[in-house]
Amino acid sequence: MNYSKNNKLIIKTILLSTILLLIFFLIPELAAARPGGGHSYSGGSNGGGGGDGIAGLVIYLLLSLPPEISIPLIIIIIVFYYLSKRKKSQSNVSVASVPTRQNRSNEFYELQSKIEQLKAADPNFSKMLFLDFVTSAYYKYYSLFSKKEFTNLRPFLSQHIYDNAARIAPNSRTISEIVIGNINIVAVFESSAYMAITVDIDANYTLSMGGRNTRYVLTERWLFNRKKGVLSQGPEKMRDLKCPNCGAASNFSDAGQCDYCDTFIVSGEMQWFVNQINILHQETFSTKGLGHYEQEVGTDYPTIVQPSINNYISRFVSNHQLGDWNSYWASFTDNIASAYFLEIYKAWSDLKWERVRHLISDRLYDSYNFWIAAYKQEGKRNKLENINIQRIDMAAVDVDLYYESFTVRIFASCLDYTETTTGNLVGGSKKNPRVFSEYWTFIRRTGVEKKEEEFSMHNCPNCGAPADKMGQAAVCEYCDTKISNGDFSWVLTRIVQDEEYTG
Secondary structure (H helix, E strand, O other): OHHHHHHHHHHHHHHHHHHHHHHHHHOOOOOOOOOOOOOOOOOOEOOOOHHHHHHHHHHHHHHHOOHHHHHHHHHHHHHHHHHHHHHHHHHOOOOOOOOOHHHHHHHHHHHHHHHHHHHHHOOOOOHHHHHHHHHHHHHHHHHOOOOHHHHHHHHHEOHHHHHHHHOOOOOOEEEEEEEEEEEEEEEEEEOOOEEEEEEEEEEEEEEEEOOEEEEEEEEEEEEEEEEOOOOOOOHHHHOOOOOOOOOOOOOEOOOOEEOOOOOEOOOOOOOOEEEEEEEEEEEEEOOOOOOOOOOOOOOOOOOOOOOOHHHHHHHHHHHOOOOOHHHHHHHHHHHHHHHHHHHHHHHHHOOOHHHHHHHEOHHHHHHHHHHHHHHHHOOEEEEEEEEEEEEEEEEEEEEOOOEEEEEEEEEEEEEEEEEEOOOOEEEEOOOOOEEEEEEEEEEEEOOOOOOHHHOOOOEOOOOOOEOOOOOOOOEEOOOOEEOOOOOOOOEEEEEEEOOOOOO
């Protein structure tokens, strides 16, 4: 009898050990995301790795299990924890799969070459407008998921993606509060019949299913295709998934027929369409990581400079009939890059994000507004004080039929810390400045001639009225004009950390 009980106890111990170890090692570790510009959606991951996680598990075992079970379990877990950390530490030294700085540069140069080839074949192609198209496709795909309006996406999805989504029971699940953090073009290639662009999308959303709401953070890889020889369409048809034939708002039948012009739109014949969706990473969202700091990575990396930058600078100078590029560059760094940097980070620190609504794109505004709401929810705030801009490097210039863009690398230092609303320090330092660098991308419509020194941080760039009534949509209430598209002035559209920048 005792022998049988002991066997059962051993089996239970082994099973429980296995389950707990799996749970423990599958909990994602807390990844640092520098507040004020370095947030990635995995930064506040569910659970806590490292010492805090194992300590909590040990306490749980001691309190909930008898000693003859808890002590062996604790010993096993500590041994596995030590071995895994040791292995991880050793692997960080020489893992061949981790891209080096040179690898990143080579990948960047190759990608830029492919984009140039795409532009040569399609003079209308605009990277900015394509990213707007991706944004709209992502929002609508998930917001219309399992709804009858999903048919409006038929011309913009492959047959298998559309059919798979259509099989979901109507209204069985809803996806809301969609926030896109960043979109990266990772590959451009072509087949015998199609052009293809692959993008990685960092986002988060709330899934409601079976009466339960869960917020997820994801990195997804989307493949877009279009028939070779098709030219890109203009802003009015790229920004909001309009009918590629008549330009009317999307209103399609299940067969892809436009209700306005009666044209059957075949995927890829006139516009890009989504041919593949892969989820690279997914986890539930938590605000537990806010205030966690780690050492900066990449600040000492050399700036990745666009191979064809001089050609685009010459084109920019010619388009605007500039007598001297160096004088213009000095004006841009003083009146745009530096001024935006200080103004935007001050609004972040003050939790007054609405003050810079007219300075940033819709996607960037929504992304960082999400993080400010997360800080408020936790009763915390990230402070950036004594900001000192050390230098600004030009990294990339783009000029196309519709947009101009400058990507600059800003080197700076500041006091970067997180505290509670009652003033208790959570992370960072109020004494030691943090040195960092970031890549900032600014865009504006091609043809805008307003001088940079005439631009005001606090006024509508169209009518000149105070920029105090922009609202969530960045529409000035004085002139009823949308400001965040770059139609009147430079708009910040992207912030990327130096170690993550891929062009």
